[in-house]
Amino acid sequence: MKILLSLLAAIGLVAPALADEVKVAVAANFAAPVKKIAADFEADTGHKVVISTGSTGAFYAQIRNGAPFEVFLAADDETPAKIEAEGAGVKGSRFTYAIGKLVLWSAKPGYVDDKGEVLKKGDFARLALANPKTAPYGAAGVEVLKKLGLAESLQAKIVQGENITQAWQFVSSGNAELGFVALSQVWENGKLTGGSAWIVPAADYASIRQDAILLARGEGKPAADAFLKYLRADKARAVIKSYGYEY
Template identity: 55%
Template sequence: MTLRSWFLSVLVAWAGCAAAADVQVAVAANMAAPMRKIAADFARTSGHTAVVALGSTGKFHAQIRSGAPFEVLLAADEATPARLEQEGLAVPGTRFTYAIGRLALWSADAALVDTGGRILRQPPHGKLAIADPRLAPYGAAAVQALANLGVLAAWQAQMAQGENIGQAYQFAASGAAPLGFVALAQVMSDGRITRGSAWIVPAPLHAPLRQDAVLLRPGQARPAAIALLAYLKSDAARAILRGYGYEFPSQQ
């Protein structure tokens, strides 16, 4: 290698390091497990670092309206990113559905939940964990499913509400609630249920859990934020998400 070519290679490497940056990402709690893999692969392929905050979509909406410096939102619904766009807090034209989630009835007890969800039609014994339906789309989907099954009134008094789907899962995982409505991604990895017993709630029982991503105003001039949104559309990101039970719009 000549001195000139060595110098150019060092310059290119230095420029790549200089371009690497952090991106502040607000991520719906149902995405906790896949986001760890996505963030790691994104860092490996782009050099950028996704700094992730997990929580309920409704709470993130309030925080962004109050000036939280998030650059990207990965929501658990499609309504919140659209609302942020209408409010002038998200960059128009950057919103897209990065995944369609699935709801599951789950128990840490491997023998409790049957594959048809018939346990919901039995008299309740113990608590049923759900995410707060006012803040979390998965909680709203759980209430819709119970209503469509005709058992909402029977379970209403037994509900243990978590602020987000992460807390609902913790209630069920700890045994504080024998049953819980969780995101399938919380109990699935590599296409299989990893622990306990689960019933994947049929999609017609609730509104589609279309999860949209959007570039927020603080990220509009940030290459790392734009790169993360591009990565979420890649085959690599979709392969990770598919392993956790997520689906994708047919037109994308």
């Protein structure tokens, strides 16, 4: 009996030691997919994922100031490249995990037409978008307005969110009639989750290549390495695709 109890105690001590925790900073547009991926990852590996979501620009500043993140999933490819060049990321660990799509969305069914003509009509009080200085999707929205020749005429109607989640909240709450958000926020399993939308043609804005990188704090940590590997596997890719991303 004593031998059996000793064995059980040993197993109890060893099992938790095999599990690890990874702290992941995630661009706000990827919040929904990463929660699903993290749940699958935890179930499949036993590791735990601690997720923080926000704007890519804000995370860059935090990482440079020593924030304890181990993996960064950005909303662009420039920021992870900069982090790697500056020594805060592990060389050779960067890869594109998703290519994002921009959408003009309204919580009201039938409000946004499938060609975005509602922007030219201008019969709305507020147009939401994320801060273009820190959020790539916000920058893409500004790029689209400039291409349509509407940047100046609609400037007074623009309300900026700190990140893409806040821009979405402005629209979903009715504080803005429409706004530029990430397709992943309003799309699941191949269809719009509600409201009305114009999926902006990819040619109208610079490609939103979203890169992941292993941060210096995560180097050599099993859970961090495992999470990045899992992100590139078929199970995670299926989730990513279901939210409207390409990769």
